[in-house]
Amino acid sequence: MTETIKLVSPIDGSVYAERPALDEAAVAKAVSAARSAQVEWANVPLDERISYCLKALDAMKSMNDEIVPEIAWQMGRPVRFGGEYGGVDERTRYMAGIAADALKDIERNERPGFKRYLKRVPLGIVMVIAPWNYPFMTAINTIMPALMAGNVVILKHAAQTLLVGERLAKAFEMAGLPKDVFQNIVLTHAGTEKLLGSGVINHVNFTGSVAGGRAIEKALAGTFASLGLELGGKDPAYVRADADIEYSIENLVDGAFFNAGQCCCGIERIYVHESKYDAFVDGFVDLTSQYKLGDPRDEATTLGPMAQARFAAWVREQTDEALRKGAKANIDTSKFDMNKEGTPYLAPQVLTDVNHQMSVMREESFGPVVGIMKVKDDEEALQFMNDSPYGLTASIWTEDTGAAAEIGDKIETGMVFMNRCDYVDPGLVWTGVKDTGKGAAMSEIGFHNLTRPKAYHFKVEH
The missing domain is CATH 3.40.605.10 (Aldehyde Dehydrogenase; Chain A, domain 1)
Structure with missing residues (x-):
């Protein structure tokens, strides 16, 4: 048959x-x-x-x-x-x-x-x-x-x-x-x-x-x-102390939530230097709150449903686990009318007070959620960026090309970006490491x- x-x-x-x-x-x-x-x-x-x-x-x-x-x-x-x-x-x-x-x-x-x-x-x-x-x-x-x-x-x-x-x-x-x-x-x-x-x-x-x-x-x-x-991927971004914060926020929000986060090289975790952390989180949350979740056929919709309800259920599960372990949810999802349990419609979420004991920081989400962690220096950021079974892309946000190259040499990844993310350049090889x-x-x-x-x-x- x-x-x-x-x-x-x-x-x-x-x-x-x-x-x-x-x-x-x-x-x-x-x-x-x-x-x-x-x-x-x-x-x-x-x-x-x-x-x-x-x-x-x-x-x-x-x-x-x-x-x-x-x-x-x-x-x-x-x-x-x-x-x-x-x-x-x-x-x-x-x-x-x-x-x-x-x-x-x-x-x-x-x-x-x-x-x-x-x-x-x-x-x-x-x-x-x-x-x-x-x-x-x-x-x-x-x-x-x-x-x-x-x-x-x-x-x-x-x-x-x-x-x-x-x-x-x-x-x-x-x-x-x-x-x-x-x-x-x-x-x-x-x-x-x-x-x-x-x-x-x-x-x-x-x-x-x-x-x-x-x-x-x-x-x-x-x-x-x-x-x-x-x-799979769990692509990280590192925002250094010398980064252009407004520019970083604008691009990393898009890198995290475009296509409802369903991007192989989408941003799934962000590490921010402690000197810029509060300003970055405030701006990131504000911009994320402006998404319009809805029917993708509507020209006003900026965030459509995930491809299947079970994919959204996994992201909800990761988010709930992080919250149980002490993470803070920065987006009031009740303001997104289409956000409903059991459906593919899922509001974006920004988590802080996260750590690497939480699934959302180590296991692929492939959905509209991102965790943001504070770091004290390049060495700590590098340690966290490499603490993953995946390695497709990683992005560094800085005005120091030399520092970006030096950090990039130590990241276990297929591609290193500076001041951009979530892009396939046909002139550069597209490849990954680890899982x-x-x-x-x-x-x-x-x-x-x-x-x-x-x-x-x-x-x-x-």
């Missing part, structure tokens, strides 16, 4: 979309078609492969007015923020611009009588298992460079954002991409694990939870497929992770 994947909207709990999951025979057919298509696709000149990707980008832009409200219905992001096209455009065009250099042959001609060089060749079938929180941008991070590099792509999107995969498939169809070079498929968890364990996939990129990453790695065991994982995962996306390193090196050693004089 065919299983159905249902997308339940956080707006009102209705089933917004449902699709049948592929059975084993349909999956086998899709993989076989992808394998056949890859042989021809790899022989298409690079500039033509890039052209298809840029045409698909234009197609996505043409659909953006339809996509924005779809995102609101699927995962709750307010329409006022306009979707994800800006980030998709920036990342795609950057990777297109560096593709020729990143993928070019490397000559080794210092030995007379020999021709020696390295090529970057495609891996084959790349499977992207994409998340719901930034459903277009996270998928594009791998899809576009994978296709440019000569791979074919099979996308399995999160159930919460089923329609995103269909939009991407439509964009590539509008671009005239050869058949089966990109395929969007709908699978159950069990079906996904079976496909991964079959050994027919050459590379997998997964963005999601730590538990999900472990399941993916286990499913792939023994297949020798390469794997990229972007998993945040492994592998890398973006920059020339992203291309290297989607290809394999092949060596040529010719003796031309004998």
Whole structure:
């Protein structure tokens, strides 16, 4: 019997979309078609492969007015923020611009009588298992460079954002991409694990939870497929004594609460030098209080619901535990009419008097809550920043670039920001350490992770 994947909207709990999951025979057919298509696709000149990707980008832009409200219905992001096209455009065009250099042959001609060089060749079938929180941008991070590099792509999107995969498939169809070079498929968890364990996939990129990453790695065991994982995060910020407080507050509030806090690199904990602590907390609480929690289809809404009620329940649980242990809640959530137990609608919360014995300061929240701690110096801040099982990004707020670099060298993280946060720069590698995962996306390193090196050693004089 065919299983159905249902997308339940956080707006009102209705089933917004449902699709049948592929059975084993349909999956086998899709993989076989992808394998056949890859042989021809790899022989298409690079500039033509890039052209298809840029045409698909234009197609996505043409659909953006339809996509924005779809995102609101699927995962709750307010329409006022306009979707994800800006980030998709920036990342795609950057990777297109560096593709020729990143993928070019490397000559080794210092030995007379020999021709020696390295090529970057495609891996084959790349499977992207994409998340719901930034459903277009996270998928594009791998899809576009994978296709440019000569791979074919099979996308399995999160159930919460089923329609995103269909939009991407439509964009590539509008671009005239050869058949089966990109395929969007709908699978159950069990079906996904079976496909991964079959050994027919050459590379997998997964963005999601730590538990999900472990399941993916286990499913792939023994297949020798390469794997990229972007998993959990508990990204810290440190506000030094010399920081511009107003600027720090404005940016860190946005970094903590944009997308209802459902950002891989969102700010989840803040450490503030004792000399600036009171002023920072007062300003941070005041600005946070100005959010409008409501229906994401309303242009006035600045904070939409979380994607699922169970995600909001976890954040409520973390907050309640912190309060039981002595934390102080600085936001009167009763002033947010839509904030209701048992629903995905959750008011923002700012906690002080927190410590690292509280879950909210060490375990991923992935929601609209942030804890703020006072620290006496850089050394204490660094100790707390590293007291986490995760390491995706960390931000330092200071006017001293040298100090930021020195502190950054000691932070266990994939990226260090100074005076900004919550941003993926396509020119810099996107990677993490510890339980945040492994592998890398973006920059020339992203291309290297989607290809394999092949060596040529010719003796031309004998």
